[in-house]
Amino acid sequence: xxxxxxxxxxxxxxxxxxxxxxxxxxxxGILFKKQIGAVKAVDGVDFHLGRGETLGIVGESGCGKSxxxxxxxxxxxxxxxTIKYKGEDITRLSGKALKAVRRNIQMVFQDPYTSLNPxxxxxxxIGEPYDIHPEVAPKGDRxxxxxxxxxxxxxxxxxxxxxxxxxxxxxxxxxGIARGLALRPxxxxxxxxxxxxxxxxxxxxxxxxDRLQAEFELSYVFIAHDLSIVRHISDRxxxxxxxxxxxxxxxxxxxxxxxxxxxxxxxxxxPVPDPEAREHRERIILHGDVPSPAKVPSGCRFRTRCWKxxxxxxxxxxxxxxxxxxxxxxxxxxxxxxxxxAEEKRVVPPEEPxx
Amino acid sequence: MLLEVRDLHVEFRTxxxxxxxxxxxxxxxxxxxxLAVLGESGSGKSVTxxxxxxxxxxxxxxxxGGEILFQGKDLLKLKEEERRKVRGAEMAMIFQDALSSLxxxxxxxxxxxxxxxxHRGMSRKEARAKAVELMEHVRIxxxxxxxxxxxxxxxxxxxxxxMIAMALALEPALIIADEPTTALDxxxxxxxxxxxxxxxxxxxxxxxxxxHDLGVVADVADRxxxxxxxxxxxxxxxxxxxxxxAHPYTKGLLDSIPRxxxxxxELYAIKGLPPNLMHIPPGCAFNPRxxxxxxxxxxxxxxxxxxxxxxxxxxxxxxxxxxxxxxx
Numbered sequence: 001x002x003x004x005x006x007x008x009x010x011x012x013x014x015x016x017x018x019x020x021x022x023x024x025x026x027x028x029g030i031l032f033k034k035q036i037g038a039v040k041a042v043d044g045v046d047f048h049l050g051r052g053e054t055l056g057i058v059g060e061s062g063c064g065k066s067x068x069x070x071x072x073x074x075x076x077x078x079x080x081x082t083i084k085y086k087g088e089d090i091t092r093l094s095g096k097a098l099k100a101v102r103r104n105i106q107m108v109f110q111d112p113y114t115s116l117n118p119x120x121x122x123x124x125x126i127g128e129p130y131d132i133h134p135e136v137a138p139k140g141d142r143x144x145x146x147x148x149x150x151x152x153x154x155x156x157x158x159x160x161x162x163x164x165x166x167x168x169x170x171x172x173x174x175x176g177i178a179r180g181l182a183l184r185p186x187x188x189x190x191x192x193x194x195x196x197x198x199x200x201x202x203x204x205x206x207x208x209x210d211r212l213q214a215e216f217e218l219s220y221v222f223i224a225h226d227l228s229i230v231r232h233i234s235d236r237x238x239x240x241x242x243x244x245x246x247x248x249x250x251x252x253x254x255x256x257x258x259x260x261x262x263x264x265x266x267x268x269x270x271p272v273p274d275p276e277a278r279e280h281r282e283r284i285i286l287h288g289d290v291p292s293p294a295k296v297p298s299g300c301r302f303r304t305r306c307w308k309x310x311x312x313x314x315x316x317x318x319x320x321x322x323x324x325x326x327x328x329x330x331x332x333x334x335x336x337x338x339x340x341x342a343e344e345k346r347v348v349p350p351e352e353p354x355x
Numbered sequence: 356m357l358l359e360v361r362d363l364h365v366e367f368r369t370x371x372x373x374x375x376x377x378x379x380x381x382x383x384x385x386x387x388x389x390l391a392v393l394g395e396s397g398s399g400k401s402v403t404x405x406x407x408x409x410x411x412x413x414x415x416x417x418x419x420g421g422e423i424l425f426q427g428k429d430l431l432k433l434k435e436e437e438r439r440k441v442r443g444a445e446m447a448m449i450f451q452d453a454l455s456s457l458x459x460x461x462x463x464x465x466x467x468x469x470x471x472x473x474h475r476g477m478s479r480k481e482a483r484a485k486a487v488e489l490m491e492h493v494r495i496x497x498x499x500x501x502x503x504x505x506x507x508x509x510x511x512x513x514x515x516x517x518m519i520a521m522a523l524a525l526e527p528a529l530i531i532a533d534e535p536t537t538a539l540d541x542x543x544x545x546x547x548x549x550x551x552x553x554x555x556x557x558x559x560x561x562x563x564x565x566x567h568d569l570g571v572v573a574d575v576a577d578r579x580x581x582x583x584x585x586x587x588x589x590x591x592x593x594x595x596x597x598x599x600x601a602h603p604y605t606k607g608l609l610d611s612i613p614r615x616x617x618x619x620x621e622l623y624a625i626k627g628l629p630p631n632l633m634h635i636p637p638g639c640a641f642n643p644r645x646x647x648x649x650x651x652x653x654x655x656x657x658x659x660x661x662x663x664x665x666x667x668x669x670x671x672x673x674x675x676x677x678x679x680x681x682x683x
Contacts, residue, residue, distance in 0.1 A: 060540035061511075168628050198395035199567060203611035203624035210621065225540065228570075232613035232622065251618060269545035270615055271570025275593045278574060285549060286542045289510040348616045 012087075013048035014219050015072070015105075015187060019081035020045040022067050026294060039294045041067045043243035044081070046320070049187065054213065054220040056234030056251075058227055058266070062290055063240040065223045069191045072221060073107045074098070085187075103133050106185040110192035112172030116164040122175055123160040126150070129182040136183055149178040152215075154208060170201035174208065181212065189221045194229060206233060227270050231255050239263045242301040243293055245320060249335030257332040259323060259342040262302045268347040282347065300340070308341050316340065356424070357561040358407065358446075358529055359383040363421035365402050365585075367632075368414060374632040376402045378585035379421070381659070384529065384561040389552075391564045391576035391593070393608075397629055399585035400565045404531045407563075408448050409438045426528065444474050447522035449551075451534035453514035457506040463490070463517050464502035470524040489520040493550060512543035516550065523554060529561045536571065548575055569612055573597060578665075581605050584630050584640035587659060591666040599680045601668040603645050606680050639670070647672050 023038040042064040049055050059065045070076040072083060074090070082089045090101050109115035116125055126146045130137045137145045147157035153174040164172055173193060180188050190209070194202045206229065212218060224230050230237060231251050238248040239262065247260035258264045265284040272281065286305045291297055300318050303309040323342035326334040333344040365377035377399040384390045394400040405411040407423055409430065423430040425446065430438065450456040458466055467489055468482030477485065483502065490498035493516040506514055515535060522530055535551065536544040552575050555562050566572060572579055573593065580590040581604065589602035600606040610623035627644040630636055636643055642652040651671055659667045662677070670676060 060542065170628065198629070199569070199608055200395060200611055200625040201628070203613075203622040204626075206613070207621055207624055227541070228613040228615045231615060231618060255615065265542060267615070269541045271544075271548075271568065271572075271574045272615060273569040273573045273597065273609065273612055275573045275576075275597050283545060285545050287546075289512060289543065290540075 014051050014086060015049040015221075016084040016087075017048070017068075017072075017081070018046045018084075020068065020071060020078055020083065021080035022064070022071060022076060023079045037294055039292075040243050040296050041293055042071070042078075043293075043296065045240075045243070045245055047238055047245065047248065049219050049221060051186070051219055052213070052217050053236065054222055054234045056230035056237040057221065057223045057240055057245075058225060058230050058237060059240030060225060060266075060290060062242075062293065064243040064293070065240050066191050068240075069107065069189045069221065069223050072187075072189050073105055074102055075107075099133070103136070103183045104185045105187045105189065106180040106183060108173075108176050108180045108188060108190040108193045111196050112169055112176050113196070115176055116172060118164055121161050121163055122146075122150070122167075125164070125175060126178045126182055129179065133183055145182070146178075149181055152181065152212070153178045154204075168201075169197050170204060173197060173205050177205075177208065177212070181216065184216070185218070187219045187221065189223070191223045192225065193222075195224065195226065202229070209233065227255075227267060239266065242290060242296060244301065244338070246302065246339070247335070247337045248320070249337075250332075253332045253335040255348055256346065257335075257344050258347065259326070259333055259335070259337040259344050260302075260339045261306050261308055261341075263337075264345050264347050265305075272348075284347070300338070302339075308339075310341070312340050357384050357386050357388075357426065358563075359422075359424040360403065360407065361422040361424065363403060363406060363423065364419040365399070365406055365411065366417050366419055368417065369633075372633045375635060376416075376585055376632055377406070378635070380582070380585070380587055382580050382587065382590065384563055386528065386561055387555070387559045389555065389562045389564060389575055389577045391566060391572040391579045392582060393566060393569065393572055393579055394582035395567055395629055397584075397632060398582040400582050401533055402585075403582075404448070404533055404563065404565055408446065408531060409442055410448070440474075443470065443527070444525045445527050446529040446531065447525070447527045449515075449518050449522045449530065449532040449535045451537050453511065453518045453538075454506060456518060457514065459506055462503050462505055463509070467502075467517070467521055467524060470521065474525055485524075489524055490517070492523070493517070493520045493554075495520075510543075511539055512547060515539060515543075515547050519547070519551060519554070523558070526558060527560065529563070530555070531563045531565070533565045534567070535564070537566070537568070544571075551575075569608060581608075584635055585632065586640065586669060587667075588641065588669045589667065590659075591662070591668075595666060599677055601662050601666065601673040601677045601680075602670045603647050603672075603676050604641050606676060607644075607646075647675065 022042040023040050025035045026037040027033040028036045057065050071078050078091050083091050085101055123146050126149055127142050130142050150157045155174055194205050222233055234251055236250050237254045238245045241262050247263045265286045268284045288305055297304050299315050300313040303313040318338040318340050320336050320338040322334050323337055360382050363377055363380045367374040380403050392400045464486045467486035471477040471482040471485050487498050487502050495516055536547050576593045579593050579596050580587045583604050589605050607625040625644050630640055638653045638655055639657050642648040657669045657671045659669045662668050
């Protein structure tokens with residue numbers, strides 16, 4: 001904590017999200033549509049992202065992490081809250097101003113099989129952003145730019161006239177990344193960029209993302225369900241559950257000193273590739289499933305599956321802040337955690353010297 | 356020995372040529388044992404399992420050689436009629452995607468009960484009672500009420516439990532689980548894997564777990580067989596393989612996964628891509644991606660050599676690989 005504070009203060013956050021909400025209305029009736037409820041996909045999310053930083057967002061399916069990603073790149077309009085890019089709220093922008101901002105926040109999608117148009121050549125796919133933002137690359141210059149991009153992501157520049165089906169999954173993901181880079185954005189929002197890939201190819205793409213970050217000074221919002229990958233790539237991590245961030249901190253704080261019971265359960269459930277760990281590992285197995293976002297439990301949303309839940313959890317929504325008991329003792333446990341009964345518990349076995 | 360696959364070969368005839376999906380696979384599973392078959396997409400792990408179950412699409416698939424001995428008899432020599440009696444009753448399969456493997460227009464009770472009506476000749480009423488019993492066994496809450504529900508009314512984890520219930524219905528001696536938890540979230544995955552392991556112990560079944568997840572393997576398997584381009588490249592007890600792999604592909608896989616307990620530097624990445632099954636490189640299929648490859652690897656196919664009594668590696672240089680990986 002002592003070393004964290006000054007570096008954070010020094011750089012103004014590039015992106016600042018506060019109170020972000022996305023509700024999808026549930027309606028009844030055909031002629032007279034009546035709203036009978038809402039799917040609360042995202043229900044009050046706050047985070048910030050500094051320049052050159054990687055923020056990892058983890059959570060299970062349905063926790064709202066992908067909806068957050070879509071709102072960041074303006075594919076969904078938030079129901080409430082603000083997304084400030086360099087101090088300007090982009091949810092209120094339109095027209096030219098919005099277009100300029102969108103250029104700087106690009107997205108890499110999960111599924112490289114469906115996110116590339118099969119009827120377009122790789123050159124057209126990667127070059128398409130230039131049609132929308134012609135100021136970035138004049139017409140005559142585009143082909144050269146696209147070839148450069150192919151080279152940057154580790155593909156042969158001569159493949160410019162090929163079609164997506166001629167590439168493997170890992171190569172397609174590289175094409176998706178090249179398209180994301182085309183406009184030289186400052187922020188890349190990557191939604192599960194490696195989860196569709198095989199293990200041996202995953203490592204190649206993660207290393208590529210790492211390299212590009214250093215080369216182009218990119219900031220990443222990296223969304224994934226794989227906790228190991230998120231730890232590998234992130235500087236800070238936010239854990240989402242049912243539309244909210246329940247715990248957030250630096251990677252060591254979250255992985256080695258989690259204080260929220262959901263984070264602890266999530267970490268303990270991850271299979272560790274070490275058979276020796278089988279015996280001396282404590283696993284917290286949660287009961288039941290994630291509740292429907294249309295019927296969010298009162299108070300703490302995790303209480304229905306939490307082993308620590310008490311009456312207070314039902315009536316009072318826990319705030320995402322440093323828990324009282326850790327406020328006075330600086331240390332890795334003192335980070336934001338939305339739990340009334342937060343306590344530190346180490347669930348990932350401490351680092352052993354690698355084999 | 357419960358199941359023994361010997362030198363199995365499977366090809367797919369396609370418009371573009373012949374894809375050699377399985378090229379001489381040997382493995383064995385004993386009662387009460389869990390064998391993990393680990394491999395990336397296209398390694399032939401699922402095709403081998405489908406051949407064992409007898410659910411391979413023929414054509415385009417074709418078994419071109421080998422034997423599948425199940426409780427002593429060669430399944431490939433049985434007539435389809437006899438094969439059907441084995442399938443479901445003596446060996447059963449759990450698929451990855453429960454939603455598309457269950458019939459959406461039949462209630463789960465009907466689908467579970469069907470097993471008993473077809474194989475055991477029970478009445479509808481008896482079958483229904485059995486279905487409820489099974490659902491309770493896989494710990495689906497309020498089973499008696501939910502037996503009339505349809506697959507879409509269940510969550511992913513619950514659906515996978517129903518798949519497990521269906522596989523266990525006739526108490527088979529062997530279960531083949533093809534990526535049973537890949538579509539599930541981690542917390543649910545842990546529930547389902549725990550349930551599967553517990554039921555296996557209880558019924559003393561053999562389990563073949565097909566997966567690409569090295570973490571899941573480490574958590575549940577007794578032995579592991581690593582597949583690459585239709586062949587087994589290494590097989591060993593699970594502890595040995597994680598401690599010191601004896602094949603460069605296994606080593607590469609282990610080194611390329613990020614760890615939960617470490618922030619880590621740059622990941623080791625196996626260079627290149629898995630081979631096209633229509634043009635498997637000559638010699639060792641892994642040679643173009645292997646950091647240890649020598650001339651011999653490009654011309655000769657390495658045999659599955661004995662490392663010790665329990666362990667085999669299909670690498671000419673397994674000794675070097677083993678030395679290299681056991682070094683601190």
